[in-house]
Amino acid sequence: MNEPLGMNTGKVKALTTLLCCFLVTLLGVAQTSTKGSSSVLEVDVCIYGANSAGVIAAYTAVMQGRTVALLEPGTHLGGLSSGGLGYTDIGNKYVITGLARDFYRRMGKHYGKFEQWVFEPHVAKNIFQAYLDKAGIKVQYNRRVVAVTKSSKTIQAITTESSLQPGKQSHTQVKAKVFLDCSYEGDVMAKAGISYTIGRESNATYGETYNGVQLMMHHQFPDGIDPYVIPGQKESGLVWGVSKEKLASTGSGDKKVQAYNFRICLTDSAANQVPITRPDGYDSSKYELLLRVFEKQKDLPLNHNYLKMDPIPNRKTDVNNKGPLSTDMIGENYAYPEANYQTREKIINAHEVYTKGLLYFMGHDNRVPEHLRSSILKWGYPRDEFQDNGHWPPQLYIREARRMIGEYVMTQANCQGQAQVEDAVGMAAYMMDSHNCQRIVIEKDGVLMVKNEGDVEIGGFPPYGISYRSLVPKRSECTNLLVPVCLSASHIAFGSIRMEPVFMVLAQSAAMAAVQAIEQGKFIQDIDVYKLQSNLKRDPLADGSTPEILVDNDITPGQVQRSGRWKEEKGGTAQLGGSYARSVLMSDSTDLSSSVKFVFPQDIKGKYRIYFYNAGSPVYKAAKYEMAMQLGAAEVRLIVPTSANHYEWIPVGQFEFNGSGQAWMEINRQSLKGAIFADAVLLVPAYPNTEPFSK
Numbered sequence: 001m002n003e004p005l006g007m008n009t010g011k012v013k014a015l016t017t018l019l020c021c022f023l024v025t026l027l028g029v030a031q032t033s034t035k036g037s038s039s040v041l042e043v044d045v046c047i048y049g050a051n052s053a054g055v056i057a058a059y060t061a062v063m064q065g066r067t068v069a070l071l072e073p074g075t076h077l078g079g080l081s082s083g084g085l086g087y088t089d090i091g092n093k094y095v096i097t098g099l100a101r102d103f104y105r106r107m108g109k110h111y112g113k114f115e116q117w118v119f120e121p122h123v124a125k126n127i128f129q130a131y132l133d134k135a136g137i138k139v140q141y142n143r144r145v146v147a148v149t150k151s152s153k154t155i156q157a158i159t160t161e162s163s164l165q166p167g168k169q170s171h172t173q174v175k176a177k178v179f180l181d182c183s184y185e186g187d188v189m190a191k192a193g194i195s196y197t198i199g200r201e202s203n204a205t206y207g208e209t210y211n212g213v214q215l216m217m218h219h220q221f222p223d224g225i226d227p228y229v230i231p232g233q234k235e236s237g238l239v240w241g242v243s244k245e246k247l248a249s250t251g252s253g254d255k256k257v258q259a260y261n262f263r264i265c266l267t268d269s270a271a272n273q274v275p276i277t278r279p280d281g282y283d284s285s286k287y288e289l290l291l292r293v294f295e296k297q298k299d300l301p302l303n304h305n306y307l308k309m310d311p312i313p314n315r316k317t318d319v320n321n322k323g324p325l326s327t328d329m330i331g332e333n334y335a336y337p338e339a340n341y342q343t344r345e346k347i348i349n350a351h352e353v354y355t356k357g358l359l360y361f362m363g364h365d366n367r368v369p370e371h372l373r374s375s376i377l378k379w380g381y382p383r384d385e386f387q388d389n390g391h392w393p394p395q396l397y398i399r400e401a402r403r404m405i406g407e408y409v410m411t412q413a414n415c416q417g418q419a420q421v422e423d424a425v426g427m428a429a430y431m432m433d434s435h436n437c438q439r440i441v442i443e444k445d446g447v448l449m450v451k452n453e454g455d456v457e458i459g460g461f462p463p464y465g466i467s468y469r470s471l472v473p474k475r476s477e478c479t480n481l482l483v484p485v486c487l488s489a490s491h492i493a494f495g496s497i498r499m500e501p502v503f504m505v506l507a508q509s510a511a512m513a514a515v516q517a518i519e520q521g522k523f524i525q526d527i528d529v530y531k532l533q534s535n536l537k538r539d540p541l542a543d544g545s546t547p548e549i550l551v552d553n554d555i556t557p558g559q560v561q562r563s564g565r566w567k568e569e570k571g572g573t574a575q576l577g578g579s580y581a582r583s584v585l586m587s588d589s590t591d592l593s594s595s596v597k598f599v600f601p602q603d604i605k606g607k608y609r610i611y612f613y614n615a616g617s618p619v620y621k622a623a624k625y626e627m628a629m630q631l632g633a634a635e636v637r638l639i640v641p642t643s644a645n646h647y648e649w650i651p652v653g654q655f656e657f658n659g660s661g662q663a664w665m666e667i668n669r670q671s672l673k674g675a676i677f678a679d680a681v682l683l684v685p686a687y688p689n690t691e692p693f694s695k
Contacts, residue, residue, distance in 0.1 A: 039172045043067040045514050046158065046176035049183035050139045051079020051395075052500050053485050053507035055128045056099050057180050060511035062135040063542040066518065069174050070137055073144035073163055073341075076394040077132075079184065081500045082125035083395030084263030087310035087318040088117045089499045091429030093647075094552075094581040095463045098540040100504035103127060111313060114611065114649050118312045121265055121385050121393070143172060144341060148191040153479045155179050155192055163341070178514035178524065179481045182507055185337060186402035186486030194473045194481065195405040198337050200437070200454075200491040202253035208412040210432055210456050211492040212251040218455040219436060221324040222296045225289060227441045227450045234448075240286045242450055243331055243440050256437040257337060258400055258454060258495075259328035262355050262393045264319035265386070266309070266379040273380035274391050276363060279356040286354060287361045289450060290325045294369055302375040306362070316382055321435065324452060329354050330439045337401035348396050356392070399435060399498065406488030407525065408469030415496045416461045423529040424465025425509035425536065428502050431459030433495045456492060462570070462582040466497060468529050471510050479523035482510040512536060545685070549608070551598045552680040554581040560678070564594025564669070569616075569677075580680040584615040588675050596678035597666040605659040607686040611649035612665075614642055616677030625667050625676060627652070632661035654686055 045061045047054050050072035058070040076083060088104070090096065093115075096104065101115075106127050108116040132139065143160040150156060158179065162170035181188035186196060202212045230236035238244065248254065267273055290306075303309045308322035321328040329351050336347050362368050363376040381391035388394075413419035415432055437454030470488040473481055484506035489497055512535055516527045540547050553560045553568075566585045587594040612625070621642055629636040629652075640650055657663055667678055 040157075040175065041069055041172065042175045043069045044176060044518055045069075045178050045180065045511065046174045047071065047180045047182055047511075048145060048158070048188045049073075049079070049181070049485070050077050050141075051182060051184065051485075051503075052081040052103075052128065053079070053503040054180075054182035055131055056103075056504045057182055057484070057507040057511040058137050059131040059135045060099065060508045060542045061515060062137060064512065064515045066515055068135075068137060069140065069176065070132075071140050071143045071145075071158075071160060071174065073142070073183070073187075074394070075141050075388070077139060078125050078128040079500070080263065080395050080397055082121050082128060084121055084265050084393035085318060085397070085500060086119045086121055086124070086263075086265070086312040086316075087320075088119075088501060089430055090117065090501065091431065091459075091496075091499070092463050092579070092581065093117075094555075095427035095429045095505070096501045097426070097505055098508050098536060099131075099542060100501045100508070102541055103504065104501070106130070114651065118310070118318070120313055120316060120382075140172075145187050145191060146171070148188060148193075149173075150192060150478070153475075153477065155478060155480055158188060158191075166341075177480065177518050180507070180510055180514060181481060181483045182485050182503075184398035184401055184485060186404065186483065189404055189473070189481065189483050189486060190338075190402060192473075192478055192481055194477050194483075196402040196486070197405055198402055199255035199257055200253050203251035205253065206409065206411040206413075206490050208490060208492055209251070210412060210458055211490055212253050213248045213453060214250065214434075214456050215247065215442075215451060215453050216455055216457075218457050219321065219323055219326070219328075220452055220455070221289070221293065221450050223444060223449060224296065224447060225292050225324075225450045227448060229288075231292075238441070239288050239450075240283075241289065241325075241330065241439050243438050245438065245440060247440055247442055247451075247453065254437075255334070256331075256454065257333050258435040258437050258491075259321070259330045260333045260336070260351060260399060261321050261327040261329065261397050262351065262395075263397055264327065264355065264359075264393060265312075265316055265382055266319055267314075267316045267382040268378045268380075269315045269382075272315075272383045274383050275380050276356070276359045276376070278360050278364070279353050281353040282357045282360065284357075284361055284365060287325065287358060287365075290361075291367050293324055294367075294372075298369070299371070302362075302372055306372070316385075317379070324450075327355050327358065328435055330436050330452065336398070351396055352392065400491070400494060402486050403491070403494055404470075404473060404483050404486055404488045406470055406473050406483070407475070408467045408488060410466060410470050410487070410489035410493040410497065412490065412492050414464055414466075415493055417464060421465050421467040421469075423468040423533075425468045425471070425513070425529070425532060426466045426502060426505040427463045428466055428497045428499070429461075429463040430496050430499050430502075431457055432492050433457055434492060456495065466502075466506065468509070468513070468532065469525075471506060471513070472524050475523070475525045479525060480517070482514060482524055484510040508542065509536060512542070546606075548685065549601065549604065549683040550680060551600065551683075552581050553585050553678065554583055555680075559599040560585075561597040561599060562595070562678070566594060566596070566678075579615045580613045584677050584679040586616060586675055586677050587669060592669055594676075595666055595668040597664050598678075598681040600657070600663040600665075600683065602662060603659050604657040604663060604683070607654060607656045608683040609654045609686050610652040610665070611682040611684065612640060612652050613680040613682070614645055614648055614650045614677075615679040616646075616675065622674035622676050627665055627667055629655070629663075629665045631655055631663050632658055649682060 044066040142163040305323040308320040436452040
């Protein structure tokens with residue numbers, strides 16, 4: 001049971017996996033003991049934080065035959081992924097691998113699709129719970145870390161207390177061979193004495209250009225917004241939210257943290273709506289600057305410059321920050337990363353009151369333009385979401401807190417492809433994204449005015465690898481802790497990496513590394529990373545099931561044969577689209593002889609569902625593709641429409657392969673009107689590993 005599960009499939013494999021999970025759970029319980037008023041739990045792997053990363057890490061370790069303790073300082077499962085962020089930040093779908101990809105496939109099954117990247121919070125929470133149920137994992141809720149015990153460079157145990165009844169009487173000690181800090185704050189890492197940083201490095205620190213202080217135009221105030229309580233009168237003091245600090249030089253470092261907010265779920269369905277009401281502690285003066293923006297920018301709609309209201313299923317939204325003053329509570333989170341639990345709770349509550357107050361203000365204050373008031377009054381909190389938290393998101397968006405300074409620091413050079421790593425155990429592709437860090441007064445053309453500072457949105461680069469060494473501390477500091485969330489990265493590189501699906505990918509890699517370290521009796525810095533990479537590729541779902549097969553012009557160029565004229569188009573970093581991997585092949589309507597053949601492995605056997613990636617601009621694309629498939633001696637011709645599901649996988653059909661002869665799929669232009677795009681073909685095994693979890 002200490003060995004990873006094999007490659008066998010079918011009912012025998014499924015029963016074996018479930019038996020292993022059951023036995024692992026029993027072993028974990030059997031090693032619990034009580035000493036005085038405190039309890040002691042001994043497991044193979046201890047994971048702190050039951051957010052999306054923590055759930056995936058725990059599931060992975062159990063499916064690999066290890067006992068696990070999953071500790072959560074609060075009561076919420078799934079972190080931000082089930083806490084309001086339903087409009088997933090991706091960059092490029094190719095980078096979402098393994099169980100993270102499986103999560104979005106299971107989301108697709110819920111909504112009747114192959115994959116689903118936008119979803120309701122409660123659906124995400126249910127899927128995370130299904131992973132835990134399958135593995136037999138019981139989350140220990142309301143357990144927050146208060147101490148870490150080390151012997152030399154090895155963590156022996158972490159001590160937690162009850163978040164509801166803190167104090168020595170509620171202490172629990174968890175002993176483990178390897179620990180994973182999956183929290184957004186990096187609390188275990190910090191208490192273990194691991195080096196970390198907070199805020200923004202200067203550009204000079206790592207030779208970057210977009211780190212440090214940056215006064216840019218994104219989410220910015222228009223010129224001329226007066227910063228004083230009484231406009232034009234400096235002696236009246238600054239409006240709430242405006243800092244007294246002066247603008248530092250571009251690229252200089254500081255300890256300021258990019259703004260936090262709640263990703264708010266609203267609905268316009270009257271039947272499922274709880275009204276937006278005035279919160280306790282409401283103070284309309286906090287939105288004074290917004291009134292001044294209204295005077296400058298008349299008649300702009302609600303979703304244009306005030307709230308980013310992205311649609312998710314069933315008439316709901318994922319509301320994010322947008323514009324000069326919105327849901328980001330700029331400058332009010334600096335203390336959060338290192339604050340004690342009581343202070344953090346006050347900061348979270350302040351963000352909640354501010355955000356609820358903003359929604360109420362925009363709907364009920366007569367100084368707000370009528371068209372905006374009427375727009376916001378159509379919305380309310382969904383009755384079927386966050387029912388245990390007053391229909392309000394239970395997770396504050398901690399965009400950045402501590403960041404480890406580990407064996408390797410990911411930087412802007414990695415994001416933009418100027419530095420590459422050979423020990424990648426995950427990828428990222430989102431733009432380098434920092435929200436604003438401060439609201440200050442500047443002088444422009446002799447006029448004092450309000451500006452936001454710190455927002456950076458720089459993209460245009462292809463997917464890149466994330467080093468395994470960025471998940472582990474320096475060898476001199478700790479030898480059995482992995483940190484897949486507060487990983488080792490500069491501020492601006494972390495802005496690209498810090499996406500929920502990427503955290504899931506890195507957490508799975510960290511859990512596999514932990515299992516490997518235990519099996520080999522090695523420090524986490526000494527494991528065979530090439531073996532880890534191989535295991536992740538061979539067993540992407542961590543349960544021994546057969547992996548899918550990808551044929552792509554970037555990833556497997558030798559298996560993509562083209563004739564005629566083709567142009568390679570870079571895919572960009574669209575939030576929910578773009579090419580698969582780095583580029584897509586395009587043939588315009590002038591070359592009627594062009595074709596692309598996707599060649600499958602000749603030894604492929606069994607039933608597979610085949611999908612074609614629908615890349616390319618929907619404006620210029622042919623409405624349908626004519627395809628020919630060769631499966632051994634048989635040839636199949638089919639027509640696949642491309643008018644819908646842009647930047648998604650189009651189902652081609654289910655086919656059986658016998659492992660003999662050539663197998664391929666070809667797109668042939670011939671009489672097609674419009675441009676044709678050839679990017680990637682996916683073969684997914686058509687048996688239980690892709691089915692929903694059994695109840």
